[in-house]
Amino acid sequence: MSDVLLKVEGLRKNFGALKVTDNVDLAVEAGEIHALIGPNGAGKTTLIHQLSGNLKSDFGKIFFDGRDISPLSMQNRVHLGLARSFQITSILDGFSVLENVAMAVQARSGSSFRFFRNASREDDINAQASAALARVQLADRAHRRAGSLSHGEKRQLEIAIALATGARLLLLDEPLAGTGHEESAVLVDLMRSLRGSHTLVLIEHDMDAVFSLADHVSVLVYGRVIASGEPAAVRAHPDVRAAYLGEEEIA
Numbered sequence: 275m276s277d278v279l280l281k282v283e284g285l286r287k288n289f290g291a292l293k294v295t296d297n298v299d300l301a302v303e304a305g306e307i308h309a310l311i312g313p314n315g316a317g318k319t320t321l322i323h324q325l326s327g328n329l330k331s332d333f334g335k336i337f338f339d340g341r342d343i344s345p346l347s348m349q350n351r352v353h354l355g356l357a358r359s360f361q362i363t364s365i366l367d368g369f370s371v372l373e374n375v376a377m378a379v380q381a382r383s384g385s386s387f388r389f390f391r392n393a394s395r396e397d398d399i400n401a402q403a404s405a406a407l408a409r410v411q412l413a414d415r416a417h418r419r420a421g422s423l424s425h426g427e428k429r430q431l432e433i434a435i436a437l438a439t440g441a442r443l444l445l446l447d448e449p450l451a452g453t454g455h456e457e458s459a460v461l462v463d464l465m466r467s468l469r470g471s472h473t474l475v476l477i478e479h480d481m482d483a484v485f486s487l488a489d490h491v492s493v494l495v496y497g498r499v500i501a502s503g504e505p506a507a508v509r510a511h512p513d514v515r516a517a518y519l520g521e522e523e524i525a
């Protein structure tokens with residue numbers, strides 16, 4: 275039985291005369307890894323901006339857990355559990371890795387904490403931050419300066435920060451961009467480990483990673499979804515093969 279967490283209906287965004295996203299429908303099931311692929315300029319990043327609330331849509335609706343979130347700000351969407359990594363989070367290089375995550379926990383808890391002593395509140399925040407770091411395999415870096423992390427570790431930290439905001443659905447814009455082979459393998463394992471407990475929507479150009487990771491692939495071309503389904507079916511789709519001719523290798 276399907277359990278759709280994110281549903282998109284007829285979403286559009288024009289920049290002047292350019293239809294950047296054009297009547298996009300999507301259904302993302304809870305717990306799945308859903309990859310958005312498509313040639314350069316297809317509208318993938320714009321769509322992610324629309325989903326996160328960073329960009330207002332011209333038409334269409336977005337439902338998150340059954341609720342119409344189309345009118346909500348990015349901040350309100352984050353509160354509901356929809357977070358865009360690599361955008362809402364900016365790592366503060368001068369703070370420790372743990373402090374970076376603790377700030378996200380604190381931002382989520384806001385004034386809802388009712389502790390008598392500050393120390394117990396701080397302990398609780400640090401415990402939650404440590405749990406998020408353990409989840410992304412960065413526990414041993416907790417007390418390092420965030421600025422000293424490698425590029426791949428910073429991406430792991432960004433995911434920990436998104437988890438610490440209480441995100442149920444993570445929007446990831448090219449999580450593997452700029453990572454080396456080993457870093458990329460760590461991040462792929464990390465994303466795979468989140469399957470089930472979290473829902474991931476990711477844009478990715480690394481087709482090997484996409485087809486090894488994704489449960490569902492949607493293909494955007496000129497702002498339209500030309501195919502959406504299980505990876506094997508999407509890969510074999512003639513329109514998809516035609517769209518990728520001369521682009522990235524999809525086979």
Ligand SMILES: Nc1ncnc2c1ncn2[C@@H]1O[C@H](COP(=O)(O)OP(=O)(O)OP(=O)(O)O)[C@@H](O)[C@H]1O
Nearest residue numbers: 289290292294312313314315316317318319320321
């Ligand atoms: N703010 C903007 N104003 C005008 N045009 C824009 C704006 N943002 C994006 N575009 C245009 O919209 C189209 C889609 O851009 P978008 O970045 O969403 O594509 P993409 O699929 O993410 O591409 P890539 O894979 O290269 O990152 C492009 O032609 C781009 O030039």
